[in-house]
Amino acid sequence: MIILLFAALxxxxFLGLPIGLSLAGSSLIYILVSGHIPGLVxxxxxxxxxxxxxxxxxPFFILAGxxxxxxxxxxxxxxxATAVxxxxxxxxxHVNVGASVLFAGMSGAAVADAGGLGAIEIKAMRDAGYDTDFSIGITASSSTIGPLIPPSLPMVIYGVxxxxxxxxxxxxxxxxxxxxAAALMVMVAWYARKRGYTPANKFALRLLAHSFSRAFLSLITPLLIVGxxxxxxxxxxxxxxxxxxxxxxxGTVVYRNLSWKSFVAVSRESMETTVVILFVVASASIFSWILTENRVPxxxxxxxxxxxxxxxxxxxLINLILFVVGCFMETVAAITILVPVLLPLAVGVGVDPVQFGVIMVLNLMIGLLTPPVGMVLYVLAKVSNVTFEQSARATMPFLVPLLIVLMLVTFVPQFSMWLPTALYR
Structure with missing residues (x-):
């Protein structure tokens, strides 16, 4: 019956159904064929x-982003970030990476980073003469920082x-x-030396002060949330x-650039995204419940x-499983299905559940950059007007620093556990 469940999924x-419908549909088939569980379950x-x-x-973090x-x-x-x-x-x-770090403290979603900052960053880099593959690669890889630096939507779902x-x-x-961020900036420095990229501007205190004054109230947002x-x-x-x-x-009082029409459009987009995410969570919950009831974990x-x-x-082995799943499954669905399966295994070898959450989220963020389901690749292909294949090829070299960081976080617990231990334990 479990084989039937996974085969149906x-x-x-393969038929191209959305992942939420695939999870719910395969679970329903299992329940109907097994015959011993009421369909209302x-x-x-x-x-x-x-x-x-x-x-x-x-929904609120999505709306905020x-x-x-x-x-x-x-x-x-x-x-x-340009001034800094x-x-x-x-x-x-470097501006690309720095802006992603700042935006990470506001939205907590890689796709929001890629769709919002990505369009600005890629246009600016193209206008400055940067190669398209480098512009797309660093934009895609830096967007994965978002769900690591708080707040983080995947962390919320994992924590639940x-x-x-x-x-x-x-x-x-x-x-x-x-x-x-540091690993990606090292990668940027290597590319810059190899391809002869010049600085965007000279350092100037006047420019720094002006940009800081313009962005000051925006920069308060991560302090408000995290603090x-x-x-x-x-x-x-x-x-x-x-x-x-x-x-x-x-948007309404200070900058005064949020019209009623824009607010309605933003609200509609946020509702659509929320419905998709929560439907995936709901569908994955019945799928994972079937796995748990059959003692699969x-x-x-x-x-x-x-x-x-x-x-x-x-x-x-756990990282390999997460990496492969991340290539084919959306992040929220992967977390919902794999937490009951992999968390007991990780805890059994002495990994703290909090550290494992960081390992899982970081690994699945890398999955957003890998075909065939990498959502960030699709978003950047759209905003940069290139094909999905070109976007994927441009991003591949930037997986190297991210995988190195993943190994450090996996095998050196202090990287992820030092701060929560100091603050909460």
């Missing part, structure tokens, strides 16, 4: 999968499923996110609501432990 995906389990207070953060993209906040962040690091060799490449502290998960992602959570002023869910309120305040863990109990080998 594979067929639906599908509905109850799907509703139960999204009936969670922390998941309220999802879309509001920031539509009110010029991303453009101001890009200008400030644009004077370095390969300046706009793993019963882990979302505050600790947010703290755990900070250092790995900055490590990703409020760390100081205990509000929960991650309430932080998402605060981010929306602040973005609305900036226990059997999988037992099979691995019978093969090897070496921690390094187990972690390498």
């Amino acid at each position: 594979a067929v639906f995906i 599908v509905i109850h389990r799907m509703v139960g999968g999204v009936d969670s207070f922390p998941l309220l953060a999802v 879309n509001l920031m993209n539509s009110t010029g906040i991303t453009e101001r962040i890009f200008g400030f 690091v644009g004077w370095m060799r390969g300046g706009l490449g 499923l793993a019963s882990a502290s979302i505050g600790q998960l947010f703290a755990a992602g900070m250092v790995p996110g900055l490590l990703m 409020g959570i760390l100081l205990g002023i509000f929960t991650p869910t309430e932080a998402a609501i605060a981010a929306v309120a602040w973005a609305l305040f900036l 226990e059997q999988f863990a037992h099979m691995i432990s019978m093969t090897t109990d070496n921690k390094i080998a187990v972690l390498l």
Whole structure:
């Protein structure tokens, strides 16, 4: 019956059905064929999968990110990043990474980064004479920083499923996110020397002061979100609501560039994205419940432990599974399905659930850059007016620094556990 479940899922995906419908449809087929589970269980389990207070953060963080993209906040962040690091060799490449770090503290979603900042970054780099493959590659890879630096939508979903502290998960992602940025900036420096890229501008205190004054209120957003959570002023869910309120305040009162028509369009886009994500969560919850009821996670863990109990080998195998799944499955669905399967295995070899959350999210973010399902590649192909294949080829070299960081986070727990231990334990 489990073989039937996975076979049905594979067929639906091959036929091109959305992942949410594929998960729900294969689960329904299993229930109907097995005959010992009432069909209404599908509905109850799907509703139960999204009936969670922390998941309220999802629509609000999506809305906050879309509001920031539509009110010029991303453009101001890009200008400030240009003043800070644009004077370095390969300046706009470093600006690309720096802007993604700043935007990461606001949206928590890689696709929002790629769709919002990506269009600005690629246009600026093309106008400055940078090669298209380099512009797309660094834009795609830097967008994956978003879900590591708090706030993070994947971390929220992982925390709900793993019963882990979302505050600790947010703290755990900070250092790995900055490590990703540093690794990508080293890659930019190498490309700049090899291809002769010049700085975007000379360092000037006047330019820095001007760009900082323009972006100051925008830059408060990550401090508002992360600082409020760390100081205990509000929960991650309430932080998402605060981010929306602040973005609305900036767009309507300060910058005054958010019209009613724009707000309606942003709200509609946010609702559509939210429905897609939560439907995937709901569908994956019934799928993972079937796996749990059939003790598939226990059997999988037992099979691995019978093969090897070496921690390094187990972690390498887990990363390989996550990497392969990330190539074919959307992040939210992969987290919802694989947490019940892989978390017990990781905990069994001594990995903290918070550290494992960082490993899983980072690995699946790399999956956003790999065909055939890499969503960031599709977004950048659209905004840069190139084919999906060109976008994929341009991004491949930038997987190297990201995979190196993944190995460091996997085998050196201090990178992810130092900050949550200092703040919460």
